[in-house]
Each structure stands twice: as structure tokens, then as C-alpha cells.
Amino acid sequence: MSATTESPRGTKLPSALPQRTHDGARRQYIYLAVGLVVLFFLPFVLPESSQPVLVRTLIYGIMAVGWNLMSGYGGMFSFGHAAFFGVGAYTDAVLLTNFGISPWIAMIIGAVFSAGVGVLIAYLCLRYKLAGSYFALATFAFAQMFLLLAQNLELVNRTEGINIPLLPEDSWAMLQFGQDSFNYYWIPLLLLAAAVAVTIAFVYSRPGRYTQAIRDDPVAAESLGIPIMKYRLITVALSCAITSIAGSYYTQYYLFVGPEQAFSMHVSTDAIVPAVIGGVGTIWGPLIGAAVVGPLSELVAAVVRNPPPFLEFLQGVSGLDVAIYAVLLIVIVVFLPKGIYGTIRERLRK
Amino acid sequence: MSILKLEGLSKSFGGLRALRDVTVEIPEREFFGIIGPNGAGKTTLFSVIAGQLGPTSGRVVFDGQDITGWSADKVAGAGLVRTFQLMRPFESMTVLDNVSIASHRRFRSTAKSRDHAAEVIERVGLSQYLNKMSGTLPTAGLKRLELARALALEPKILLLDEVLAGLVPTERAPIIDLLRDIHRDGVTVMFVEHIMAAVMALSERLLVMHEGAELTLGVPEDVVQDPRVVEAYLGEDF
Ligand SMILES: Nc1ncnc2c1ncn2[C@@H]1O[C@H](COP(=O)(O)OP(=O)(O)OP(=O)(O)O)[C@@H](O)[C@H]1O
Ligand SMILES: [Mg+2]
Numbered sequence: 001m002s003a004t005t006e007s008p009r010g011t012k013l014p015s016a017l018p019q020r021t022h023d024g025a026r027r028q029y030i031y032l033a034v035g036l037v038v039l040f041f042l043p044f045v046l047p048e049s050s051q052p053v054l055v056r057t058l059i060y061g062i063m064a065v066g067w068n069l070m071s072g073y074g075g076m077f078s079f080g081h082a083a084f085f086g087v088g089a090y091t092d093a094v095l096l097t098n099f100g101i102s103p104w105i106a107m108i109i110g111a112v113f114s115a116g117v118g119v120l121i122a123y124l125c126l127r128y129k130l131a132g133s134y135f136a137l138a139t140f141a142f143a144q145m146f147l148l149l150a151q152n153l154e155l156v157n158r159t160e161g162i163n164i165p166l167l168p169e170d171s172w173a174m175l176q177f178g179q180d181s182f183n184y185y186w187i188p189l190l191l192l193a194a195a196v197a198v199t200i201a202f203v204y205s206r207p208g209r210y211t212q213a214i215r216d217d218p219v220a221a222e223s224l225g226i227p228i229m230k231y232r233l234i235t236v237a238l239s240c241a242i243t244s245i246a247g248s249y250y251t252q253y254y255l256f257v258g259p260e261q262a263f264s265m266h267v268s269t270d271a272i273v274p275a276v277i278g279g280v281g282t283i284w285g286p287l288i289g290a291a292v293v294g295p296l297s298e299l300v301a302a303v304v305r306n307p308p309p310f311l312e313f314l315q316g317v318s319g320l321d322v323a324i325y326a327v328l329l330i331v332i333v334v335f336l337p338k339g340i341y342g343t344i345r346e347r348l349r350k
Numbered sequence: 351m352s353i354l355k356l357e358g359l360s361k362s363f364g365g366l367r368a369l370r371d372v373t374v375e376i377p378e379r380e381f382f383g384i385i386g387p388n389g390a391g392k393t394t395l396f397s398v399i400a401g402q403l404g405p406t407s408g409r410v411v412f413d414g415q416d417i418t419g420w421s422a423d424k425v426a427g428a429g430l431v432r433t434f435q436l437m438r439p440f441e442s443m444t445v446l447d448n449v450s451i452a453s454h455r456r457f458r459s460t461a462k463s464r465d466h467a468a469e470v471i472e473r474v475g476l477s478q479y480l481n482k483m484s485g486t487l488p489t490a491g492l493k494r495l496e497l498a499r500a501l502a503l504e505p506k507i508l509l510l511d512e513v514l515a516g517l518v519p520t521e522r523a524p525i526i527d528l529l530r531d532i533h534r535d536g537v538t539v540m541f542v543e544h545i546m547a548a549v550m551a552l553s554e555r556l557l558v559m560h561e562g563a564e565l566t567l568g569v570p571e572d573v574v575q576d577p578r579v580v581e582a583y584l585g586e587d588f
Binding site: 205209210223 | 400423440450503
């Protein structure tokens with residue numbers, strides 16, 4: 001192509017050309033670093049008994065950050081992220097118990113495996129032009145298939161699930177420590193920070209910007225020379241890999257995984273709810289959502305276990321958490337349609 | 351040498367024959383106008399050429415290559431770029447980012463793609479909106495944004511679908527000048543437009559479409575004298 005459209009005027013740039021992208025990414029990394037430092041010291045100021053809530057919150061955070069890449073930035077609403085969480089959880093358990101493979105390596109293998117599964121599922125859905133609720137339903141169906149598979153596969157001990165053997169001593173390689181070790185908190189914290197760093201890098205990169213263009217208008221994006229399937233699948237792969245890592249850590253922390261913990265529908269909603277509450281398609285929304293949902297789910301569990309006198313009828317009720325999420329989601333969708341963070345950011349910009 | 355050859359292009363939507371056996375050859379660097387009443391198939395023709403739709407039959411040959419059935423991204427990558435009559439901005443992005451998505455094809459780095467995008471935006475006269483969200487642009491702005499994104503790809507041939515519609519006359523003049531510039535720089539242009547003054551001023555040849563088929567093709571001055579064209583499209587007042 002010749003120097004066709006270079007205009008003589010074109011060489012003179014408007015003086016105030018903003019460089020917001022780079023500054024933008026750098027600023028996000030700084031927020032992340034500051035947040036990481038603050039959260040690092042959290043266990044020192046909170047009572048020991050709060051560690052399980054913190055860990056659960058971090059796991060929600062990783063799941064939601066992963067889900068948000070595909071569904072928030074990519075516009076492909078997944079209602080089946082349990083599939084990728086579960087593949088990560090089971091890969092860890094199977095590789096460790098059968099072959100003695102370190103959870104760190106299993107985590108990576110699981111992530112690659114999940115990415116492959118996700119790409120395959122997404123490719124099939126997109127190939128047959130499923131979009132919106134049809135796409136969501138298809139992903140849900142795939143996750144249910146994994147649930148059935150796990151319940152019936154001898155390799156993964158069917159409905160009984162897999163226990164991770166307890167080691168006699170601390171081991172970094174095997175990711176086991178004394179019961180209240182802060183390491184159980186710091187490790188998922190670092191994993192979450194890495195997931196957020198990946199999100200920032202992606203969102204401000206060329207592939208990430210293409211992905212957002214495709215979300216906004218696939219027809220226009222394609223007509224500008226963007227191979228939309230390729231970039232959608234890249235996004236899906238990243239999303240599934242991150243959610244898988246949450247699953248692998250889950251197995252290590254609870255030293256157990258079964259079909260329900262890995263693949264049931266509520267696992268998919270656990271990835272969705274924090275992102276929706278905090279703000280879909282934003283970097284910080286899923287984290288803020290997780291910070292709400294994590295403690296809340298613990299509170300609900302505590303109330304059901306041991307209700308105060310005036311709530312005695314709740315004793316042992318199951319599904320209360322789901323009901324509360326539902327109410328919370330309705331309130332958010334009505335009053336803060338872009339989520340807590342998304343709505344605040346929008347107000348600040350005006 | 352012709353840069354684009356359409357050989358017997360047809361497109362049906364169910365029973366509706368939106369394109370019927372369109373055969374045209376467009377030489378390099380031509381400014382090729384297309385007019386015709388609403389529903390004549392002009393937009394469909396663009397979609398079939400640029401790969402948004404597959405033809406029911408016929409061939410599209412671009413730059414010596416048969417591109418029939420190519421995906422739209424591949425066609426755009428080869429240098430054939432179209433704009434949309436119904437504008438399609440990336441609404442979550444600023445005007446600058448909308449255009450830099452297109453500039454990214456040549457410039458991997460975000461900063462460089464934005465520099466290039468800013469130049470193109472200045473060319474189409476949208477600089478004042480540089481950092482506005484694209485969804486907030488008025489129609490005239492969105493039309494220019496369509497044009498800017500297409501230009502940012504530095505096409506060999508540009509398919510413009512009613513880029514002047516919705517613009518008041520004072521807004522049209524600079525765009526018409528710009529189109530003239532682009533054409534002078536060596537870009538082949540296919541130009542669908544209802545505004546006859548612009549069509550007459552710019553087109554070297556003019557195709558009139560009617561019910562999916564070619565009604566006539568020739569130099570604009572002859573074409574508008576054709577009684578069939580007057581009857582089917584222009585009306586007696588023209
Ligand atoms: N995707 C589609 N599905 C079914 N019918 C379609 C589709 N796109 C266009 N048509 C029909 O094909 C015919 C040609 O439409 P087209 O948009 O190409 O006309 P046009 O010449 O661009 O008209 P206008 O001047 O109004 O833009 C019309 O009858 C239209 O209703
Ligand atoms: Mg049209």
C-alpha cells in the first residue's frame with residue numbers, strides 16, 4: 001500500500017493529545033500494589049477466627065475476576081464457570097493423590113486444561129451463533145455435564161469425592177501448613193493480585209481493547225479487520241484459567257473436593273454474584289463484590305447454624321444464602337445498575 | 351486495471367431478491383457513485399462485497415483475488431473497507447479509542463495507534479470530541495466517526511454508505527472536500543448517497559440500482575437524463 005491517506009495536515013498533532021492508556025494502566029498497578037500491601041497485614045489486626053472468611057472471600061475474588069474477563073469485558077455471559085473451577089479443583093486432587101504431583105504444578109496444569117475446555121465450549125457456542133441467554137444456558141448445560149461426569153467417574157471417586165491426605169509437617173511444595181498459618185491467607189491473596197494484574201495488562205493491551213470493541217459491536221469490529229473468534233477465544237482461555245486456579249486452591253485449603261463443591265450451579269453463581277454486585281466489566285468491581293459476598297455468606301451460615309432467638313425458625317434452613325443473594329442482586333440491579341464500583345466510578349466521571 | 355470486479359452478484363433473503371445479477375468492473379482510483387430508491391439493494395451490495403453477508407450466487411474479485419465468501423475481517427485486512435449507514439460506534443469507548451481500534455492494525459502499541467487515530471480524527475473534523483464517549487455524539491459526529499475508523503485502516507478501496515445523511519449543508523462541505531482529498535491520494539471510492547449535489551460533484555461514473563438490479567450505469571450527466579432513472583428515482587423535479 002502506498003502512502004495513501006497521509007494528509008499534509010496530518011503530521012501536525014493536536015497539542016493536548018492525552019496518553020491516558022499508559023497512565024491508566026500504571027495507575028491501576030499502583031492501586032493494586034497499595035491494596036496488596038494493606039491486605040497483606042490484615043491477618044495481624046483481625047482475630048484468628050476470621051481467617052476462613054478471609055480465605056473464602058479471596059477465593060470468590062479470584063473466581064469473579066476470572067468470570068469478569070469473559071463475561072464483563074468479553075460480553076460472553078457464562079453461567080457455567082463451575083466447569084472451570086471444578087476442573088481446576090479436580091485436576092489438583094487427582095494429580096496429587098494419584099501421582100504425588102505438587103499442587104503448584106497441578107494448579108498450572110489445571111489452568112491450561114480449563115482454558116482448553118473453555119475454548120472448546122466457547123468455540124462450539126459461538127460457532128453456532130449462540131449469544132446472550134442462549135450462550136449462558138449452553139455454558140450452564142456444559143457445567144451440569146461435568147457435574148454428572150464427576151458423580152459417575154470412578155477415577156474421581158464418584159459422589160464421595162477426593163480427600164487430600166494431611167501431611168505430618170509444613171511443606172511449601174505441597175502447600176500444607178499448620179492449621180492457622182497465615183500462609184493460607186497470603187497465598188490466595190497473591191494469586192488474586194496476580195489475577196488482577198493479568199486483568200489490568202489485558203484490558204489495556206491490544207487484544208484486550210479488541211475484546212472490548214467486539215463486545216460493544218462485533219459486526220463493526222469484524223469490519224475493521226479484527227478476527228473476532230480469535231480474540232473471543234483468547235479472552236475465554238484467560239478467564240477459565242484464572243477461575244480454575246481458584247478451584248485448585250479451594251481443594252488445597254479444604255483438603256477435599258466433591259462433585260457438589262466443584263461443579264454445582266451455586267459455584268457458577270459464586271463467580272457471577274460478586275462481579276455483578278461490584279461492577280461487571282470493571283477492574284475493581286469483582287473485588288469489591290467479593291468483599292461484600294464473602295463476609296455475608298459467612299454471616300448467613302452462622303445465623304443458620306446458630307440463630308438468635310427471634311430468628312429461631314431459620315435453624316438449619318438451607319438455601320438462605322441463595323435467597324439473600326437474590327434479594328441483594330435485585331437491590332443492586334435496581335439502584336446501582338452498574339454495580340457498586342461501576343456506579344460510583346460513573347458518578348465521579350461526570 | 352480494475353481493482354474490483356463484481357460478477358453476477360445475487361442475494362436473496364428468503365423469497366426477497368435484494369440483489370439480482372449485479373455485474374460491474376471498477377477501475378483503480380475511480381470515484382464510483384451508486385444511487386437508487388430505498389430498498390434498491392445498495393447496502394446489501396456493500397455487505398456482500400465486504401463480507402458481512404455471503405452472496406447467494408456470483409463472485410467478488412478484489413485486486414486480482416477471488417474474495418467471495420471471505421470473512422469480513424479478512425476482506426478489511428486486504429484493504430477493502432466499508433462504513434455503515436446505521437452507525438455502529440463502540441459505545442464504551444471514547445472517540446479516540448474507537449478510531450485507535452482501527453489504527454491498531456498498523457500500530458501495535460496503544461500510544462502509537464492513538465497518535466495515528468488523533469491525526470485521522472483531526473482530518474474528519476472531530477478533534478473537539480476526541481475524549482468524549484462515542485455514544486454521546488450527535489448523528490453528524492457518528493457519521494464522521496464511521497468515516498474516521500474506515501480511514502484509519504488506510505484502505506485501497508473505501509465503500510461509503512450514506513456518510514452525508516443527517517448532516518446539514520454546512521457540515522457536508524468539509525466532508526465532501528475530504529472525500530475529494532482521499533480520492534486524490536489514490537483511494538478508490540464506492541459512494542452510496544441520496545444527496546444528489548454531492549453525487550454529481552464527486553462521481554466519475556454512476557450506477558443506478560432499482561429492485562436489486564442495475565437500472566443504468568454511465569457518466570453522471572447522462573445517467574440523470576435517462577427517463578427510466580427520472581421515473582424510478584429522481585422524480586420530474588430534478
Ligand atoms: N438482513 C436482511 N434480511 C431480510 N431482508 C433484508 C435484509 N437486509 C435488507 N433486506 C431487504 O433487502 C432490500 C434491500 O435493502 P437495502 O438495505 O440493501 O436497501 P438500500 O438500497 O440500502 O436502501 P436505503 O436507501 O433505504 O438504505 C430491502 O427490501 C430490505 O428490506
Ligand atoms: Mg442502505
